[in-house]
Amino acid sequence: MAVQWILICHVLLTALVVISFLCGQWPIFRGTFIERIHYFITFGAYDYFLRFVGVICGSRGTDAILCVEDYCCNRPNPIMQFIYLGILGGTYYVIVKSSFDYIPSYYLSEIHRYMSVLAVGVGILLFLLTSFSDPGTVKAENVSQYISAYPYDDIIYSEKECSTCDIPKPARSKHCSICDRCVARFDHHCGWMNNCIGERNTRYFMAFLLWHFLLCIYGVVALGLLLAGRLKELKVIYILTGKMNSPFSLDSNFVSAVYYGIENSFSSLAPYVAQWLLGSYNTQVLLMVFLIIVALLLAGFFGYHANLCLTNTTTNETFKWQDYLSWQKKLNEAKASEAALKASISGLSPDKKAPEGKWKSFFRRSPLEHVDTVVKNNKYDKGYFHNICEIIFPYSSRPSFSRTKLKKR
Ligand SMILES: [Zn+2]
């Protein structure tokens, strides 16, 4: 039973850390221990570490740490790329070492030995494509084409010049301070890819997320089928129900005479089967738990970006829209309260029209209720079909793009 408890604690702890890290700043967790864990992971731990180094090694130590931090966070570097390759390679290596001996099994044919290599290979290919492809760098040669492709909406984008690149800034572009270049239809700078995600490589990035989600699901299903095959091959159910005395040597001594004669129903067998699996195949069970957690994270991330793609918005623009909408809301509220103030002042002046009846004035709606609702008017959203086409066939990859000449502005 000890393994079972370790596994449960492991799952709960991982879930707590992941939820705190990703969602700790959400309003529903305000004031809770989840928010405190989030603060500790994202800021507190590093701050304590920096102070600790400062006490032990003095200012030279903290300077060195800050130098490393600057390299890791503010400069292009391949650290996260190596971490990705390490996680993928490590997980696949553990799967091969622990499970390939059982393939082919009752439910899993030999072909999965090669299919898995192919699936991982495609994953790495998509990673390389996203990492090393041009995200849509805006240069003096193509800036006019990009300005034609994405007209200024005069809401969140207006004509400006990039002070670093010294070229006009096309709508939807942003200067990435890490890569030191302007990127068209800028989404975000991805540390895992060590590259910006922009107009030309959003398609590879989306394919990468979807493929790795499917890869995790494939892993979970294949490992599940492998374990089901082991159950079948070792006739564990027969032994547990006492329909057969075991002539086989099992991987563990767990299935012993003590458990013979268990009722042949799912609810009575499940705990014993789970215990047997955890005792004999804990590596595969842990791998499945790990893959499910990664799959859930990837599904969330893919869903978020798929929604952005469908509405033709970028991560960068969501922040711009948030700022714009809250600013507009405040402006409208200010206008409404100004109108309310004016109305109440004019109501006080004696030369005004006859006063309203007591009940009429009671039921009159407050002028503050007339605050106009602010709507997001995304000029670049041209319907799902067009938006998806724009991701798969970016403007800059179309023949019409290179022919476009900027009209005189
Ligand atoms: Zn720039």
Ligand SMILES: [Zn+2]
């Ligand atoms: Zn970048």
